[in-house]
Amino acid sequence: MKYKAHIKCIICLIWAGLWLLTSNSTGQGARVAGEKGVASSTSQENPEARKSDRRRPPPRRRPTPQRPVREKEKAIPKKVIDEKKRVPKKEKPETRYVTIDFDNVDITIFIKFISELTGKNFVIDRAVKGKVTIISPTKITAKEAYKVFESVLEVHGYAAIPAGKIIKIVPALQARSKDIETRLRKEAITPEDRVVTQLIPLRYADPNELKKLFGPFISKTSVIVSYTPTGMLIVTDVLSNIKRLLSIIEVIDVEGIGEEISVIPLEHATASVLGKSLTTVFQRGRVTRGKKVVPGAPVVRIVPDERTNSLITLASEDDTARIKQLINLLDKETPRGEGDIHVHYLQNAIAEDLAKVLMAIPGQDVKAPQKGKAPVISKEVHIVADKATNSLVITAKKDDFLVLEDVIKKLDIARKMVYIEALIMEVDVDKDFKLGVEWRGMTEGHSGGGFIGSGGIGDTGAYDIFPEISGTQTVTATFPSGFSLGVLGAPITISGVIFPSIGAVVRNYQNDSDVHILSTPQILTTDNEEAEINVGENVPYLTKEASGDQQYSTYEYKDVGVKLKITPQINQERFVRLKIFQEVIKLKKGTASFTPTTLKRTAETTVIVKDENTVVIGGIIGESTERGRYKTPCLGSIPVLRRLGTSSYRTRNKTNLFIFLTPRIIENPVEAKKIYEEKREEIDRVQEGVIRMYDKRGRKKEDIQLSDLGYRHLQAKEYDKAKEYFEKALEINPDNPYAILNMGVIYEWEGKRDEAIKMYERVISLSPEDRDFSASDPERKGRKLLDIAKDNLKNLEKEGR
Incomplete structure (x- = not known):
């Protein structure tokens, strides 16, 4: 034991x-x-x-029964x-294990570590930078460590490209153009992060469809190309992702279901038109230059039968179901008003003119469109203008009509209008020389004075030396017929007389006056439309006279007067281009009524003037000389004493024709109403016999004129220019109520509250004669300036509280 x-x-x-x-x-x-x-x-x-x-030996345990x-x-x-x-044993190959644990280490240090571990040589591109963090609690072999290295490069956007005994480390975008490995589908693929090019032949699937399908499955740095002639995909990516794509292809690259023939009747659509559209949609198989069809591409054939208005299809079960679904959506009755005939009603443009413009777009002379680009509008478009309703009847496809409708909307707009005030006047320079003796008798006149009459001198144009003699006779200045008030950018000086505006120009109706106003026409016209003004009379001309048993005369009537043609054109900066043609035909003095002699002067030019400014056209000078002699009956015929009964005269006349034009642009009904109110107020003033704010000579005070100009700039929100005019008006007349009140408005806009209060208080402190004026603004028309100043002052005091 x-x-x-x-x-x-x-x-x-x-x-x-x-x-x-x-x-x-x-x-x-x-x-x-x-x-x-x-x-x-x-x-x-x-x-x-x-x-x-x-390792330490395990702790002692209770003794267990021994086997x-x-x-x-x-x-x-x-x-x-x-x-x-x-006994010596056979040595096994050495296996090294490492533990990789890096925390925010420079990538070059990591590459050096892998180089020492694997014994491989690396060439690093300059663009390779960054920090690397790797957590690996378990031990791995050197071979596995290199795979980790490739994964780290792939995560940071880099790739390792073998080139002989060295390995290049470059950005992934450059890797696809390098000499990388190219593999076939049959080769075994290991889950590595190494960049390679994989050739993937397909049996049934369409390469273009798979390319679209795999787009979201590859990274931005990867490349996928479809080659339809051989039915192949070419992918450049990491091996791990290529393996995933191959597994997907094995599932979807299968043989399709068998084809079937179907007959689909149509109710509303035309078989030939709908069949052509569906064939275009389902035509997947593309024919190459070698007349080969893409392998595996399912063929969909659609044949229209016009006799029965039906479609015969040869396709797979899935494609047939899709075709029927599309037919159900397309085979519907076209709603009324959505066909090829369209009616477009115009609001502003003229139908005949716009139809010519639109028909010129798809003209016959249009060059052929570039390859791959369709024409803007088809030549099959037809447009007819209906004058009665001012509309366009357009025959076109829906796409063409949408293009035309967009063009019509841009052309059918409300055009601006121009209100033109014109003044046509003559300035004469006369020199008279009179010599002789006239005998006249005087009778008592009806006006309390004396009237001198001369024998043989009537009102047929003879020179009247002595006018009516009256103790109360004065030379009065009257306004011309068709009186109008215009606004000028600066006063007009004619013969030493300053006129602040067109309406302020007056004439003297005496024969020896220097200024003759021929006409003051005014007209409203549309932008780029010709306006014509013709003021005159129809004068008879004796063309034929016969004598004998029956005497008769033949007359021809001709127009004598002023003719003015103006075509305005407005640009975006409120400048008006005026194309002007002016003709003045005037009867010459001293001619017989049955054989009149006329003077004709014409001018044709083009000028550019800003809105509400005046342009003057002058320099049409005419010169005439008149000679004549008068004699007293009996006494003027005696040879010796005839000089005592005769008189002679010689007159030299130079006439200069001036044309003043002032355009005013009207863009909206508000501006048109403003002109209407101005003209109506002028008529009321003329009827009352009162012309306000004018001096004795009929000229408007300069400070009031400057206030008017400043107020126009104030309405246009041009505060700086308005302020300049108001300040000039106050320099001339410090008590101008309009300038003081509007200066307060400008100071209020500028945020100068104290200055605005001073201006309003200044208006209130004016004398009743200076402040007893009404506002000209249509919104405040009839209100006293004093009341407006008080209201503005109260509002400022409330804001201050």
């Missing part, structure tokens, strides 16, 4: 020793400190590492066992 117990103890010791030897033979990796991380690799040849990694010793174990003596242990 004792012998058996000793044997058991010896066997247990031997078993424990073998267990310790086995545990020491397994290499334990000791962490080696690195830059912000640790990594190590150990093997069986390092005894120090073996000691440091030796019975086999017969063979009993028979083997201890010495034999020791000899077996001394």
